[in-house]
Amino acid sequence: MLTKSKAYESKQHSELKSFYTLSQFVLCAGQFHSPPALRHSKIPYYEVEILDAKTKKQICVVDKVHPSSTLLDIKHRFHKACPEWYPSRVGLRQERSTCLDGLYLHDSILIQNLAVSSIITLYFTDLGQQVSWTTVFxxxxxxxxIIYLLFYARLASIYDTEESNENIRHPVVHLACFCHCLHYAKCLLETLFVHKLSGGHTPLKNMLKGCTFYWGFTSWIAYYINHPRYTPPSFENRQVILSFFTFLICEAGNHFINVSLVHQSSPGNRICFPYPTYNPFTWLSILVSCPNYTYEVGSWISFTVMTQTVPVGIFTLLMAIQMSLWAKKKHTLYLKTCNTNMQSKSALIPFIL
Structure with missing residues (x-):
């Protein structure tokens, strides 16, 4: 009787042990309840407060701005709230300033790069009427x-008809018209098909200044060259032919440099350095940082020698001064962002400037 009782207890213990083992196996296999829901990460939206740079009064608040938004996106939303200020007319700074020095934040800046807290304060300045660079050029x-061709036609409203009929034009007058029109026709075609303009804008007053300069000097130059009393250069044909071919070489060089700069440019790189190619006209870039400006000045010097007139000489001098300032500025920029090869180059004139 006692033996049966012990056998029964041993069997019960064995079954409990098996149940315990099975339970442990089930528990190790995984949980029966559903896993907790994943928490979605919260995007830190920003709020952009736009104040008037002069009065510090609040003009607009742009809320729920995504971190990847650019300053141009802010300008578009600002334009929706204030339709009288379109994006190209809006100048924004992080610091308050009343002087129009052009140091405004670039449109491509990301909002998250400006943020110190969830509220970003920007100061607005009205840049005035704006026009695109393509329109300017x-x-x-x-x-x-157009102006030069009007003077070349010797309109009765400009010159005396009898005097125009009596005096036969010297061949240099026709060559001067060809060269002048060739230069500006090349500039127009390059603006449309060669140059990659950034799509930026400039104040309307800058375009008016440029038009006054170019149009005014063209009227002065064309009036003297196409005048019935115009006298040919001192050395006549020799001077005209030599300067004419020099003009053509400089115009070709300027064009090929502009084309090479476009082909050498890469996406995302705003600074393009002039490098020599298989084209001999680009070899000038071995000596100077801005060969396109060098060729431009050379064209106008050749035109001055060919026509031998004071208005062209004054225009060439002013153009040379402006080109030298631009060349020095670019040369300095190249030295900061380029390799040491730029150290051996000049800005505009080889070995001199």
């Missing part, structure tokens, strides 16, 4: 082309 270059 087309307007500045088309004017001289």
């Amino acid at each position: 087309l307007t500045e270059y088309s004017g001289p082309l």
Whole structure:
């Protein structure tokens, strides 16, 4: 009887042990309840407060701005709230300033790079009436082309008809018209098909200044060269032919440099350095940082020698001064962002400037 009781207890213990083992196996296999829901990460939206740079009064608040938004996106939303200020007319700074020095934040800046907290304060300045760079260049270059042809036609409203009929034009007058029109026609075509303009804008007053300069000087130059009393250069044909071919070489060089700069440019790189290619006209870039400006000045010097007139000489001098300032500025920029090869180059004139 006792033996049966012990056998029964042993069997019960064995079954409990098996149940315990099975339970442990089930528990190790995984949980029966559903896993907790994943928490979605919260995007830190920003709030952009736009104040007037002069009065510090609040003009607009742009809320729920995504971190990947650019400053141009803010300008578009600002334009929706204030339709009288379109994006190209809006200048924004992080610090309050009342002087129009052009140091405004670039449109491509990300909002998250400006954020110190969830609220970003920007100061607004009205930049005035704006025009695109393409419009500026087309307007500045088309004017001289048309104006010069009007003087070349010797309109009765400009010159005396009898005097115009009596005096036969010297061949240099026709060559000068060809060269002048060729230069500005090239500038127009390059603006449309060669240059990659950034799509930026500039104040309307800058375009008016440029038009006044180019159109005014063209009128002065064309009036003297096409005048019935115009006298040919001192050395006549020799001087004219030599300067004419020099003009053509400089115009070709300027064009090929502009084309090479476009082909050498890469996406995302705003600074393009002039490098020599298989084209001999680009070899000048071995000596100077801005060969396109060098060729431009050379064209106008050749035109001055060919026509031998004071207005062209004054225009060439002013152009040379402006080109030298631009060349020095670019040369300095190249030295900061380029390799040491730029150290051996000049800015505009080889070994001199």
